[in-house]
Amino acid sequence: MVRVVPNSGDGRQAHDDGAPSTSGKEYLNYFVHRLLEFRRPEIESLAKTVGCKDEEVQWRAPAGDVELSPFWYLTLPSEEAAIQISKRMILTKMMVEVWGEGETWEELRAAIEAYPEALKAPWLAPEHTFRVVVESFGSSLTMEAQIDLIEKLEFVNFKGIVRLRDPQVRFALLRCDCGDHGSLIDAKVPPRWYFGRLVASSDRGVIDTYTLKRRLYLGPTSMDTEMAFVMCNQAGVRRGSLMLDPYAGTGSILVSAAHFGAKVMGYDIDIKVIREGKVGKAGERLTISSNFQQYGLPAPVGLVRLDMHRNPLRPDLTEMFHAIIGDPPYGVRAGGRKSGVPAEAAAQRNPITDRHTYIPAMQPYTLGECLRDLLDLSARLLVVGGRLVYFLPATPETYDEAEIPRHPALELVANSEQILTTRYSRRLITMEKVRPYDAAAAASYYAERPDPTMAIDRLHDIVYEQLPAAAAAGSAAGSDGGGEDGAAKPRRRCRGKNF
C-alpha cells in the first residue's frame, strides 16, 4: 500500500512521524478537478507501471488537509519516474518541484527567497530558455492578471531567455482562490499560492484525439474516452501487454488499451455489436475494426462472440492476460443476458429445425452471477500481478462495501466512485491477482457463498421505482427515468462533472 501522511503544517516534507524518510523527491501533484476519487489511484497505478515500488511512493496532504484538494504532495523515487508517469496520466495536470508556498503573496515570496540558492541557480541560469505557466484553481485569471503576476515574480531573478514554445525550463505559479464559490466546488480548499519548477505535465489532448464525438462506430454504452484511458492506467496496460475486454461492445476500451501498445482481445455475447456493426452515412459498414483503422491502431488479435457464463475457453487455460478490463452489463441501459431459456418461456419456444439460422434463446443474467463469473475467470486467466478493472453500479441505498465481490486469488486495490445521477453511481473496482489460481480454493470459497445475489441486482427497480407521492407530484416521473429527485432528499452532487 502506498503511504499517505498528513500535512506537517509548514509546507515542508514531513519526516516527524518516525517513519524512515524516503530518499526520493517530493513534488506537488496538481490534479484535474474531476473524477476526484480516481486521481490518486491513477497515479499510484502508473507509478507501479513505470517500476516504482510501493514504499518509494508516498502522498502528503496539502495545506488545510483537504482530502479532495487538487493539490497533493507526492514523493517519487526520481524525477525520471515523474516524467514517465506524466506521459500517461490523465487526471493530473502537472507535477511541480515546489520552491515556495504560502497563504498570501508575501508568504509565498518569503518562502521562495528562503529556498536554497544552490537548488534554484541551475534552473535560473542565463543559458536556459524558460517560461512561467500560471494556473488558478477556483476562480479564473485574465491574461492581463497573469502577466501582472509573472512580473511580480521578478524577485526570483530569472536570468534566462523567455521562450513560450518548447522552453528548456518551465516554472509554474499556482493560485488557489475559491472565494465565494467554495460551496460549488466539493473540496473546500483554503487560499494558497505555490511556485516552483514544472517537472512534468500531462497531455490531455489525447482525450480529444480519441473523442467519441468523431468515433466512427459507437453504441449507447460506449465507454467515454477519458474514462477508458483511466481504466487502462488502473490496469497497468503497457506495450506488450495482452489485454481482454470480456464485454467489448463497440470496442472503446480496446481502443484505449491499443493506444497504450497492448495487444487486445474482445468478447461479447451480442453478435450484432461485435460482428455486424452498423451502416454508416455513406452506406459503409462500421465495426470495431473501423475504429482501429480510424486511429491507425493495430487491429484486435481476437474478437469472439461468446457467453461469459457458458464460456468456451479451454479449462486448462491460465495466466494468459496481463489485464482484463470491462464494463459489465447491468440493468439501467444494457441488461445482462446469458444462454438458455427462461423457465416461463420454455413452453413457447419453437423446436430447433435448422441450426444455422436458429437464434439461440437468452435469459437474464443477474449482476451478481455476472461478476462471479468475471472474477473467477479473471483469477484464472490473469498472470500473477495482472489486474482486473471493472465498473460496479451502486446506489446510495444499496451500496455496502462488504458486498464488493471478492476472490481468494484477487486483492482489492482501488474503489473509486463516479456519481452519475442523484439516484445511482458507478464504482471503478481495481483488483490485482496476488497468487496463482487454485481451483479448490475458489470452489470452497463459492461453496460457502452459494447465493451470488447482490442488493444491486435490483438496480433497475431502484433507479426507476415510483418516487414518493410528494416528490412525484413535482417532477412527473417520466419513462426516461428522470434524474430529478424532487424535494424529498437533498441533492447529491454529480462529482464527475467538470468544474
Next chain:
Amino acid sequence: MKLLTHNMLSCHIKGVRNGYPFLIEVGKVSEHEADFDPDFLKHIFPRINWPAFLQGAEAMGCREGLPEAPTEAALTDEQFQKKFHHALLEVTLEEGSLVCPETGRKFPVSKGIPNMLLNEDEC
C-alpha cells in the same frame, strides 16, 4: 480468427469430453501484418497448446517450418520467432467453421469472428 484464439477455445456443449482442439474448416483465409514483438511471443509460447497449434496451422496453410515439439530455447531463434509470429497473429480465418471433434457441431466463423454461442439444448 487467428490461431491465438483457436488455441484458447474448446467445445463447451454439455456432456462433451473431447472438445479440444477444434478442427478448422476453411472457407477463406487472409493475412494481415502484425507488430512483431519477441517479448510477447515469449509470454505466449508456454501458454500455447502446441499440438493444437500445429493442427490449426496445417488447416490454415501455415504449418511449414514449424517444428514438431519446440522447447523454450527455440525462442532465441529468429527464424522460429518469425514463423511462430506469422502463424499465431497474421494468418486469419475470415470465413469457415470450428468443428467439434467429438460431436461434429460446427461453430461458424464469419467476418473473422467465431460465433461460440450455444443453443439452449446444448447448455
